[in-house]
Amino acid sequence: MEFLKKELSNLIQHNLYRRMNTMNDSQTSRTIVNGKKCILLSSNNYLGLTGHPELISAAKDAISLWGTGAGGSRLTTGNFRLHEELEEAIAHFKNTESAVVFNTGYMANIGTITALTGKEDIIFSDELNHASIIDGCRLSRAKTVIYPHKKIGALEKLLQQASGYRRILIVTDGVFSMDGDLAPLPRLVELSEKYNALLMVDDAHATGVLGDRGAGSVNHFGLEGKISIQMGTLSKAIGSAGGYVAGSRDLIDYLRNKARSFIFSTSLPPSVIAAALAALRVMQKNPQLREKLHLNAQYLRSGLKQMGFTILAEESPVIPVLIGDADKTVQMAQHLFDLGVFAPGIRPPTVPQGTSRVRVTVMATHTRDDLDQALAAFEQAGQMLGIIQ
Structure with a gap:
């Protein structure tokens, strides 16, 4: 070669x-x-949590009790009580009805975008979105339109031209990972409501960092209940590993049944889940x-x-x-x-x-x-x- x-x-x-x-x-x-x-x-x-004693202790305890591996996908033998506890804790943290944990943030974005959209749909994606969003759009087979970074006027003109599609999805980073700036979420919410579009926010770099509770960019802007799909990671401020999607109960139930990156992956080991649970507690207490x-x-x-x-x-x-x-x-x-x-x-x-x-x-x-x-x-x-x- x-x-x-x-x-x-x-x-x-x-x-x-x-x-x-x-x-x-x-x-x-x-x-x-x-x-x-x-x-x-x-x-x-x-937040420096990867070395926090409470996270380390929780991970060790989980290994002692549950072992080192999950042994299967969540839909077969890999669904531990700890996984469900973490999803409940994330939903409470994000102020949503439900949540689902993926093995990585990359898998969360790919699995969610491809589950929600197909060739009958159109996606509007910010030009500086993370690679996992870009790949999710490509794999979905939906028509993907890249709009100029944070340019709401340009996005609205593109939305006005979108007709005849089954679904419209607007997807954006909450905090853009390479530029460090914030998405104009209040304006994006207005557009999503005006044009009957789903709005998805990747909060990987905002979870644990922004908002009066540290719950991310949606919390920062006071937009709880206004955004259809909140994605984030457990591997950054949370100090563990994995990704999640939070939203309505119907959305999460749908993803558990349709998101291929969730269905066909062995679940995260209990130690990782226990560390993430401990991190949420530490973060909210401190x-x-x-x-x-x-x-x-x-x-x-x-x-x-x-x-x-x-x-x-x-x-x-x-x-x-x-x-x-x-x-x-x-x-x-x-x-x-x-x-x-x-x-x-x-x-x-x-x-x-x-x-x-x-x-x-x-x-x-x-x-x-x-x-x-x-x-x-x-x-x-x-x-x-x-x-x-």
Whole structure:
């Protein structure tokens, strides 16, 4: 297969080749990456819960009681009482009638979109939506229309032209994972009601982060009961693994019967489910974690802007530092790593050409000393490469 070597060589030549980094320690604010001690500024472990003692204890207890594996799909032998408890807890957390857990957020998006839409339907998807949404749209065989990022006027014009379809679905990220900005959910709700469309929100980067209860972007905007489908993950702020969809009882019952990525997968092991349940309890008992997270994000973002870096958004703990050129982005990330800060460079095709960036994320567990050292590294690396003066 000579074409593989050519394709890989082309990626290397254009600085688009990806290498995996090896974590030699846990997802704490200071960790070891590729054998080097560094400040971790790239984890989605927003609240620092992956190492929380209550989550670890719950996972250990579940292994002792239930074993290490689920042994089958949820519809055969893999449905434990713990799975049902977690789904009830998620529904309560999201203020919906019901919820269903998938093995990953990717599987939740693909399974939900393909179950709800087909070739008789039309989907309107924001141009910066996550890859799992894009793939779900492609697999659904529905007509998919990509609308300009957050451009409500453009979306409405497209909706006005949509006629003769069985169903209309509007799908968007709640927090866009690479830009860190929020979807204009109140306006999207208005459009969904006006044009009789289903509205689906991917809250992967908002769950546990936004809203007065930490319940996500829908909670943040006060739109409970207004959005048909709320998807999210258990692998980011929740500190465990898996994805979920929350909504009406009928929606969840339908997905359990129609979503292929749910039906044909061995269910998540009890230890993972128990950790997610514990995380929901810890998160709701300790709102100060979320407050600290946002204070840390504000402090780091402000420091970077004062130095002269271009920050793409200011609404979440995702802080994209725009570099532009892919080569220079790779160099910036390497300089930061040499200075003891791990923050990866993000390049096409993950982001559009000319918008390569260092994607920074903060955690509630970062100390002021961590952030000050990170800022010093950014200043030194940025000046070295001529990104800032």
